[in-house]
Amino acid sequence: MDISSFGAIESLRSSLAKVVAIPPTEWLAFARMLKFRKLRKGEVYFRQGERFDEIGFVVRGLLYTYYLDASGIETVKYIATEGTPVCPYAALIQNRPSHFSAKCLEPTFLVVLRYDDLLKLYRRHVCWVNMGRIFAERLFILREERERQFQTLDAEARYQCFVEVFGKHLERIPQYLIASCIGISPVHLSRIRQAPKESTPHPQPRL
Amino acid sequence: MDISSFGAIESLRSSLAKVVAIPPTEWLAFARMLKFRKLRKGEVYFRQGERFDEIGFVVRGLLYTYYLDASGIETVKYIATEGTPVCPYAALIQNRPSHFSAKCLEPTFLVVLRYDDLLKLYRRHVCWVNMGRIFAERLFILREERERQFQTLDAEARYQCFVEVFGKHLERIPQYLIASCIGISPVHLSRIRQAPKESTPHPQPRL
DNA sequence: CTGCTTCATTAACCTAGGTTAAGAGATCCG
DNA sequence: CGGATCTCTTAACCTAGGTTAATGAAGCAG
Numbered sequence: 001m002d003i004s005s006f007g008a009i010e011s012l013r014s015s016l017a018k019v020v021a022i023p024p025t026e027w028l029a030f031a032r033m034l035k036f037r038k039l040r041k042g043e044v045y046f047r048q049g050e051r052f053d054e055i056g057f058v059v060r061g062l063l064y065t066y067y068l069d070a071s072g073i074e075t076v077k078y079i080a081t082e083g084t085p086v087c088p089y090a091a092l093i094q095n096r097p098s099h100f101s102a103k104c105l106e107p108t109f110l111v112v113l114r115y116d117d118l119l120k121l122y123r124r125h126v127c128w129v130n131m132g133r134i135f136a137e138r139l140f141i142l143r144e145e146r147e148r149q150f151q152t153l154d155a156e157a158r159y160q161c162f163v164e165v166f167g168k169h170l171e172r173i174p175q176y177l178i179a180s181c182i183g184i185s186p187v188h189l190s191r192i193r194q195a196p197k198e199s200t201p202h203p204q205p206r207l
Numbered sequence: 208m209d210i211s212s213f214g215a216i217e218s219l220r221s222s223l224a225k226v227v228a229i230p231p232t233e234w235l236a237f238a239r240m241l242k243f244r245k246l247r248k249g250e251v252y253f254r255q256g257e258r259f260d261e262i263g264f265v266v267r268g269l270l271y272t273y274y275l276d277a278s279g280i281e282t283v284k285y286i287a288t289e290g291t292p293v294c295p296y297a298a299l300i301q302n303r304p305s306h307f308s309a310k311c312l313e314p315t316f317l318v319v320l321r322y323d324d325l326l327k328l329y330r331r332h333v334c335w336v337n338m339g340r341i342f343a344e345r346l347f348i349l350r351e352e353r354e355r356q357f358q359t360l361d362a363e364a365r366y367q368c369f370v371e372v373f374g375k376h377l378e379r380i381p382q383y384l385i386a387s388c389i390g391i392s393p394v395h396l397s398r399i400r401q402a403p404k405e406s407t408p409h410p411q412p413r414l
Numbered sequence: 415c416t417g418c419t420t421c422a423t424t425a426a427c428c429t430a431g432g433t434t435a436a437g438a439g440a441t442c443c444g
Numbered sequence: 445c446g447g448a449t450c451t452c453t454t455a456a457c458c459t460a461g462g463t464t465a466a467t468g469a470a471g472c473a474g
Contacts, residue, residue: 067359075359090348099355122337129336130329136343141297143350148306150357151390152274152282155431175452183358188431190453362461382422395461397423 008059033117037110045102055087061108076180158182215266240324244317252309262294268315283388365389
């Protein structure tokens with residue numbers, strides 16, 4: 001555990017405390033379970049088809065998760081930014097190999113909790129079960145919303161949604177990965193960005 | 208509570224007992240909270256844009272959930288069959304109006320629990336929090352899988368997935384709703400069913 | 415039985431978005 | 445500095461799937 005870990009744990013503590021109240025002893029037990037990972041740009045954090053038993057929280061850096069098809073083509077599943085968890089959650093729950101991979105877009109620092117340890121926490125104290133429930137609920141909401149976008153929106157509207165969510169990080173993510181993430185070709189995304197059909201005739205960009 | 212309710216509660220009990228162990232007193236408290244709904248074919252169970260505070264379990268019958276767009280066009284979100292829950296879960300969690308509606312395809316009988324009561328159960332006993340967590344996890348897995356299908360599969364492959372999940376109920380669901388549910392036009396679904404491009408040259412249908 | 419309505423099929427035509435390919439800036443590196 | 449390598453853009457062309465519309469089958473009311 002290097003010196004930078006302390007700040008990371010503190011920031012994690014304050015964001016978890018907003019979700020449920022955690023008694024001090026529980027917090028200590030939790031903090032003792034945490035580990036850390038430093039990953040280089042381009043490094044794979046976990047791999048499709050393999051078992052993986054960690055939940056990572058992004059402290060610094062940026063990752064993307066992706067499906068790999070039979071011919072080796074990557075399809076971006078989602079982007080993980082600072083403050084968000086990154087793990088093959090469905091695979092952990094079901095104790096199966098992950099059906100997607102995760103790779104760093106930047107040098108990345110993660111705080112990690114083993115899934116085994118999370119299960120131990122569930123048995124220790126209700127607060128962790130509530131935490132787990134609330135996290136699962138939030139992930140559910142995220143997935144349902146994205147499902148809705150794919151089912152009901154066209155390419156341009158999906159791009160607008162992407163910008164709403166990842167606007168602050170747009171310049172850190174290559175455009176061809178954004179395209180893949182919203183399910184279109186990089187060529188088409190370029191067209192969209194070039195000539196947005198003005199739905200609401202939006203005000204001039206302020207200088 | 209009519210006579211048919213007892214069988215319904217018993218079947219609910221046995222399916223919940225498979226998820227977590229429920230102490231007898233807790234089961235009683237739960238059972239006392241349950242209510243029942245009988246809906247006619249075509250009747251709307253809950254409506255997009257309105258608050259709704261029940262979780263329904265389908266005992267008998269069939270419903271579909273759907274988004275309604277600005278021009279009044281329905282897009283089928285999903286199908287709820289016997290033994291599955293039906294509720295605007297994201298809306299309940301966030302205490303907001305539902306962003307989709309639910310309508311019966313057949314005369315339907317539901318066992319219902321008020322969301323308020325579920326929150327009370329969470330405060331009563333850990334078993335309910337675990338139940339809530341596990342339900343949220345399962346719903347998450349379902350939504351994530353469907354998101355993946357929309358992002359990575361073409362129309363025909365999505366139809367195959369639909370058949371895998373709802374095969375037993377295919378004949379109860381009109382084809383144009385199936386088409387909408389997998390995000391294609393009814394015309395195209397008809398084309399797919401007419402001429403499936405043989406991926407694996409499947410064996411002759413046995414007689 | 416007849417007429418009405420609802421759903422599936424089929425064909426003709428159309429469009430959103432994919433594919434391929436050819437530059438043009440960047441960025442990096444020797 | 446000059447070349448590689450990446451990424452984005454643009455244009456030409458192509459295709460999966462949408463739209464419209466006509467026809468037919470099946471259910472149902474009277």
